[in-house]
Amino acid sequence: xxxxxxxxxxxxxxxxxxxxxxxxxxxxxxxxxxxxxxxxxxxxxxxxxxxxxxxxxxxxxxxxxxxxxxxxxxxxxxxxxxxxxxxxxxxxxxxxxxxxxxxxxxxxxxxxxxxxxxxxxxxxxxxxxxxxxxxxxxxxxxxxxxxxxxxxxxxxx
Numbered sequence: 264x265x266x267x268x269x270x271x272x273x274x275x276x277x278x279x280x281x282x283x284x285x286x287x288x289x290x291x292x293x294x295x296x297x298x299x300x301x302x303x304x305x306x307x308x309x310x311x312x313x314x315x316x317x318x319x320x321x322x323x324x325x326x327x328x329x330x331x332x333x334x335x336x337x338x339x340x341x342x343x344x345x346x347x348x349x350x351x352x353x354x355x356x357x358x359x360x361x362x363x364x365x366x367x368x369x370x371x372x373x374x375x376x377x378x379x380x381x382x383x384x385x386x387x388x389x390x391x392x393x394x395x396x397x398x399x400x401x402x403x404x405x406x407x408x409x410x411x412x413x414x415x416x417x418x419x420x
Contacts, residue, residue, distance in 0.1 A: 264292060264303060271296035312358055313365045321365065324358065326351060332375060336390040340383045350378040384410045 278291040311324035379387040
């Protein structure tokens with residue numbers, strides 16, 4: 264670690280502490296050259312995969328866009344903000360655990376549909392109708408029957 268005062272490369276760690284949140288490490292350092300002390304913080308940096316869109320273009324993953332999509336589908340539905348946060352966290356964990364540097368946008372769409380199906384069946388149908396580009400009422404009916412079938416299976420289990 265370079266000294267911020269004299270830019271010397273030789274610094275020593277004097278003290279290390281882990282704050283209560285456990286997400287960072289605080290280190291007190293001393294420069295061997297100018298003897299000045301300074302504090303550094305270390306944190307984990309997780310890199311989300313890039314998103315490959317249908318047209319082949321690539322974009323960075325944005326949690327805000329994911330949240331906006333979920334909130335649009337869940338508009339006026341009785342789902343708590345905490346439940347949405349948990350769903351977003353699950354999607355992000357899936358993306359990180361995939362180990363891929365790039366994922367197709369369709370994979371994220373499928374993850375969103377899976378989470379919406381857990382959260383709210385109406386929101387799931389709303390999202391699916393746009394995501395799957397429903398052309399007529401029969402496609403809506405099929406999606407509703409699929410949700411109803413899942414509900415019956417869960418009741419019998």
